[in-house]
Amino acid sequence: MTCVVTVKVIPNSGKVSFSLDSSGRFKVHLKSLPVDGKANKELLQLFAKALEIPSADISIVSGLTSRLKRLRITGPLTLNDVMSKLGFALQTTFLK
Template sequence: MGEPWTVAGDGLRLTVRLTPRGGRDAIDGIEALADGRFVLKVRVRAAPSDGEANAALTALLAREFDLPRSAVTLVAGATARLKTVALMSVPAALDERLRDRLASA
């Protein structure tokens, strides 16, 4: 299966398909879209209003990958279901953490 992330400068760019009001905060694995792209499926309890779901997404990713919240930034898709998130850290370490986390998802 493909990877929903790419190395970018001093971190990774992660493509996420976010489901707000998903009942729980969780990473559900990787999904292939119809156009061949791969995304990380994430659900959060927060509603998609006033940026609550985006804030919950960045908090969840920071917690899951042991990063400070300031190292997780939404760079595209603020009002869309598909989002691009920048994770700022050593790319090799992030890549390893993502693979480990997704192996258990």
Template sequence: MADAPWSAEADGVTLWLRLTPKGGRDAVEGVETMADGKTVLKARVRAAPEDGKANAALIELIAKTVSAPKRAVAIRSGETSRVKKLFIAGDPAPYIDALARLAQRNG
């Protein structure tokens, strides 16, 4: 996928994402190009952005979406921002495949 919001690394996948906390449901909603031209994956979670609850819900959602263990998903930057950089540790191929299928279905 051109301009995908993820990139394969030697030991996993880096993923850029825009999170909507208190979004009514837990879901990944496809790919979006933001006003600054950056491409991100859109996600929403039911949890409120307090005490790390929304970030924990996001980690669980992404892990489930790409079939990774929760311990493999980490927020690398943007802990308190809506736009976050995540890292999914492990073999990048299955994660990239899952994200590409998701983008085709929702994008």
């Protein structure tokens, strides 16, 4: 199974954290500078550790030199699993 997520990366932020922006997109603060692929490497390692999967199962599909990236996560995880492992529950609204 493959899952693709869009991530906004904030490099050189002095902290490491996951959050959601107002559009529901992942926002990731990284300590690394965006130089020589260091921030990309930190991003992939961070996702692999948080999702408890091998780093080989995560790749950057687009945005190698941009702050807006698309990550492909291969393996048994669904988008719900990814959200849950990162500490976010999918919200459901019931209409009357």
